Amino acid sequence: MSLWTSLEPASATVEPGSSTQVRLRVRNTGDVVDEYRFEPIGDPAPWTVIEPAVLRLYPGTTGTVELTFSPPRTPDATAGPNPYAVRISPTEHPDAVTVPEGNLTILPFTEMRAELVPVTVTGRLRGRPRLAVDNLGNTELTTSMTGEDTGDRLSYELRPGNTQINPGRAHFIDLTLRPKRIIWFGSKEQHPYKVNLQRAGVPPQTIDGTYIQRGFLPRWLATCLGILLALAITFAMLWFGHQPHVTTRAEEQMEQAGSPLAPSPSPQPPLPPTPSTPAESPAAQPQPSQSPQDNGGGGEKKPEESKPPVETAATALHRKVREDPDAPHICYRLRYEGGQWSKPACENTLGAYDRTGPPITGMNIAASSVDGVSAQAHVTDASGTPKWLPWTPVRDNQDIYIGADGDYPPFMIGLNISVGKFQICHVAHFHLTNSLGELVCDKARPETLFIGTNDNRKAIDGMFLYIKYV
Template sequence: MRQRAGVRHSVVAVSLWTSLEPASTTVDPGGSATVRLRLRNTGDVVDEYRFVPVGALSPWTTVEPQTLRLYPGTTGTVELTFAPPRTPDAAAGPHAYGVQIIPTEHPEATTVPEGNVTVTPFSEVRAELVPQTVKGRFRGRPKLAVDNFGNVKLTASISGSDNGDQLSYDIHPANVQIEPGRAAFIKTTLKPRQTIWAGAKESRPFTLAVQRSGAEPLPVQGTYEQPGMMPRWLGVLFSVLVALTIAFVMIWISYKPPVNTRAQDRTEEAAASSVPTPEPSAPKPPAASKPADEPTQQPGGDGDGNGAGGDKPKPKPVDPFAGVLLRNGTTQKCVAPVEEQGKVDGETAQYPCDGAQDRQLWNLETVFEGKGPGNTDLVQIRNTMDGYCMDLPDQGAAAIRTGVKEAACTRKMDDNQLWWVEKRPNTNGLHWIHNYASNQLCLNVAGYADKGEDRADGTRITIFGCQDDGDLEWFLVKPDSQQ
């Protein structure tokens, strides 16, 4: 009889019992919570197990120990510790998690026990006026930057107040909803209820309050300076002119010059002068003859007898915005690429000014003449060493504190590589450098100046709301003429 050939299959049975204690837990951002994972080897072979956390909380989950070796019929325990940071990344609410258990002997027999962790909500709001002091005879327009550093959506209303109800407030938008980790800009128009026609300027402190439901208002202090319509010196000058006019009229009225007649004396003098008196005539000197061999200077000559033109070619004017150092008015340090040779998407930072380093030299090249605010020129800021231009991520408006990087120069209006320069009055040469696409925000050194966070070498260059204090004012100087 013919015997039929068969195929033999080898099947390995791996048995494992697991338990999470507790299966659900709660953790506060910035704190930690621990869950125990118990497991028993119910198989008949010795095996070693490796543990890998999975799920949304896996970046903040640690397993101790990371491996466990069990004999058949024995039980072991590992601890899972959840420690989400107190940042907007740790979103509030329930999060499912899992622990992948991988047997070393049979890695294909993986099991994943699952549990649930609830991250508690927290709120953290910061607000800042840009600028803190505004000036205007009829109105001031500060902006309020509100940052949501909590892990839940922020819903708030904005209101304004001052002592004596001297100002009116037009706030847009008056109500905001801000996602975790995001910021919103509130435009505010302040109008004085009275006009100052003459005299010194008046400072009017005011407060913008961020009101959240169930929480104390967050006040932000500012100052509105209102100058008079007519400067004080003009009033003094007008008073002096009026006083001088009155004095001149009084002197003119009171002064009566004496009138004496000398008609006969004048007649006798005229009669005497009518008789001519002969005078001896002096011989005329002979006219001096010009030597024949005396050289004659031709028109347009240089005075040396060679007939060359006397006007020398004028030197080419020096471009004040070519090959300049961008030196911060507060830190006195200069902007340069972080990378030694520069690269696309490379960051920029501040370093001690050294005009001998080409990486610190920039050309402010005009791209669109008169297209900026107030008919200013729009420029691109190109590094003389690597040829890349200052740039912000993506296209369009960028938020405050966005880092300034380098990229290939585009010379396009729809990108955010265009800047315009505003010279600040009474500052001995300081400038604001606005980004045209980003709500006119200004070039800035990261960190708060009053806390000394902006002094270190390598501090990144960002954009921020323009103001006359802080790190937003820059000298544009040639290397050989640093102030």
């Protein structure tokens, strides 16, 4: 061994979103001038910078390099001890590789995001929104949920009432709202309410929503019933209150019959002639008919040209279901920069993966026999920090669209997706690094599958999805 190394300190602590430095001292104990190359190894390697990356030392001399650790404030920076190492490769002796090891402790942080889907629900006897809770921290999150409103007009049922969420994951909580008073007739009423998410040691986080309660019977029906009742009462009063006046003119008629000068009655007008039967009527003259293609000038009218229907993910999914109705399926399209859509792809095997190249700005997804699918896009932002767009849920066999609008919107760097049954699996391809991600699968709801990265520069240019059900 012609190299001596020392990490100072061997163990370091850093908070996500900040940085810390460790010094690596290197001494050439050999008898020739040598050049050493340094490479970080371990989980902290993606956010480790070594300066200088190459060091040239004469025999018996000592050099120093600085290791800077900058873990991001994301779930990728796992809280707790994170072992790391530095591979030192000599140029003159390539087989004599040295790997000094150290330990980096990342401090925990908690960050939670929650939203109601949808924010406003409408119903007569109940409303059923869903609460999506994302753990954006690097440690397990435990929270409990309660509901409240002004005036205590609603009752709340949350399933489950408390949950534990792993870093980088999201859970869905089913919320059922029931009004304590039924509106039989009349217009709708708005009931603002709040869902409180309580965590240990921090103030509760409040999510606002609105429940619109409609009348059990529409107002127009109550108006019609009132009018009918008033007409019935009026008719009954007129019927029972009317007394007919009866008189006789028999004496007057007898006097007229006994008078010799009484005028004779006038003759009755002749009855109209009886219409002849159809057999006696002259045949109807045929009217000149005009062909639908006549167009008034004798020429044929050409049919209007129609554009072929757009083939969406649901269109391709319906064909797949007809071919194999017993298995779940998922189909999807990719929207590229400029607004152009790819052809739908339906995947149930890894061999069908294909990549076209340009970064994508949105997706169109449809799935069958999975009890509904929900997704949200993770897109680039001019500030340098990517942002999440809202969740979009749909039922089986329907199209779901995620991403930003427009021909040149922000690019997608990832997405969250969940299904109600089976497992959802993916492989992603990244445009900047021209690299293919690993095949990752996740269980059905309340679990969600995160696809992509949290790096604002690494847009996705290829995607492969399939349902794992055996």
